[in-house]
Amino acid sequence: MSPTTIPARSRQLVFTERDTMVLSDIAIPPTGTDDVLVRIELVGVCATDLHLLAGHIGEPFPLVPGHEFVGEVAAIGAAAASARGLAVGDHVAVEMLLPCRACARCREGRYNLCEADDMAEGLSRGRQYGVNIPRSVEPGLWGGYSEYLHVPAAATTHRLPDGLPWDRAVLVEPLAVAYRTLSRARLSPGESVVIIGPGPVGLLAAAAARAAGAGRVIVAGTRDSRLELARRFGADAVVNTREADAVASVRAELGGLADVVIEIAGVADAQQQAVRLARRGGRVVLAGACGSAVPVTFLADEELLTREIDLLPSFLSAGGFEPAIALLARGEFPFAELVTHRFALEQTAEAFATIAAREAGVIKAVLEPGRVLPVEANGAAA
Ligand SMILES: [Zn+2]
Ligand SMILES: [Zn+2]
Structure with a gap:
């Protein structure tokens, strides 16, 4: 299909209610003067989607x-x-945030914390594609599990470099999340970094830290296969925290504790451990989402007060797309190896099951919304 041929309707995968997904379609309206219509080539499946x-x-x-x-x-x-x-025809990444650009938080550049809540025009500002804009808001093209995406003036687009392969480009959002953790950490060249949690964002954070001129980079986790991969994404050393004491291992590697610790595992244990791995006066970035209402406790005096640890939560991807695109374009790391599985929209349940069960070496699964399975294959898969 040529890029100028727009179908009347877009297929899309809809979460109709909790635990229920259906394949559906919706009319594509004419594109307004302020708008862009994007044909989605690939969309990453994120743990967030399973939580939603x-x-x-x-x-x-x-x-x-x-x-x-x-x-x-x-x-x-x-x-x-x-x-x-x-x-028309340009390849683009679109940021998930749709900020108002007018509130105090947006004006200071922290548009991931947009405070506006304006339902004018049916679209609440400060909202996120694929997370909190219901399909009932016109035109219903607000998520990536869809052939087409509506991009209004509030959205941020980035043109992708010519020749950047899609299976590398699709990592731009998780890599942007990784870059935000580094900017929150105020990482300086030569500083040591420990990353806890070798999921896609953790592996990408190792690469980003290496590219940003970090000193020693250590990745800590519980699965050897992921830790081996971490070495190819810039880690100088790895620690399996099921087998070795993390504090002793980091001390042995660095001759002391770390300047910066980035936690992206999303479990309370990892957040507590992150604080213990940082040197006196060090910075700890908490970037893993733990799920709803998980309390995390620290020893206030011994671990935080007397050591002046900076605790720095990092939320979403604000400011991270530009360096992410630049790093993906350089292609120094085996990025495409992170994309281990591809599915059609009809196979979304299968994709979710694969991720939930951590099957078949899955790291990042992606959907190809434009791929339509033959009816027989579809029936066989059901
Ligand atoms: Zn995500
Ligand atoms: Zn705002």
Whole structure:
């Protein structure tokens, strides 16, 4: 299909209510002057999407999930084309955040903390694609598990470099999340970094830290296969915390504790351990989502007060897309190896089951919304 041929309807995967997903479709409206219509090539499946289906992140149903998307400009309004410098056929990443750009938080650059809550035009500002904009808000193209995505003026687009393969480009959002952790850490060249949690974002954070000129980079986790991969993403050393004492191992590697610790495992144990791995006056970035209402306790005097540890939560990807795209374009790390599984929209349940069961060496699964399975294959898969 040529990029200028827009179908009347877009197929999409919809979470209709908790624990229920259906394949559906919706009309694609004409593209307004301020808008872009993006044809989604690939969308990453994120643990967040599984939590959304389970009802752990509110109940914004019916919802089209998906916030890790890259695609191609299929149609663009005149005002959007001049404001964004984009044309039909350009490859783009679209940030998941739709900030208001006017509130105090947006104006200081922390648009991931947008405070606006304006339901004018049916679209609450400060919202996130694939997370909290229900499909009932016109035009219903607010998530990546869909052939097409609606991109209004509030959204942020980034043109992808020519020749950047899609299976590398699709990592832009998790890599942007990793870059935000480094900016929260105020990482300086030569500083030592420990990363806890070798999931996709943790592995990408190792690469980003290495590229940013970190000193020694250590990755800690519980699965040897992931830790071996971490070495290829910039780790100088790895620690399996089931087999070795993390504090002793880090001391042995660094001759002391770490300047910066980044926690991206999303469990309370890892957050507590992160504090213990940081040197006096060090910085600890907490970037792993633990799920709803998990209390984390620290020894206030012994671990925090007397050591002046900076605890720095890092939320989403704000400011991370530009360096992420630059690093992906350089291609120094085996990025595409992280994309271990590809599924069609019809196979979303299978993709979720694969991730939930940690099957078949899955690291990052992606969906190809434009791929339509033959009816027989679809039936056989059901
Ligand atoms: Zn994600
Ligand atoms: Zn705002």
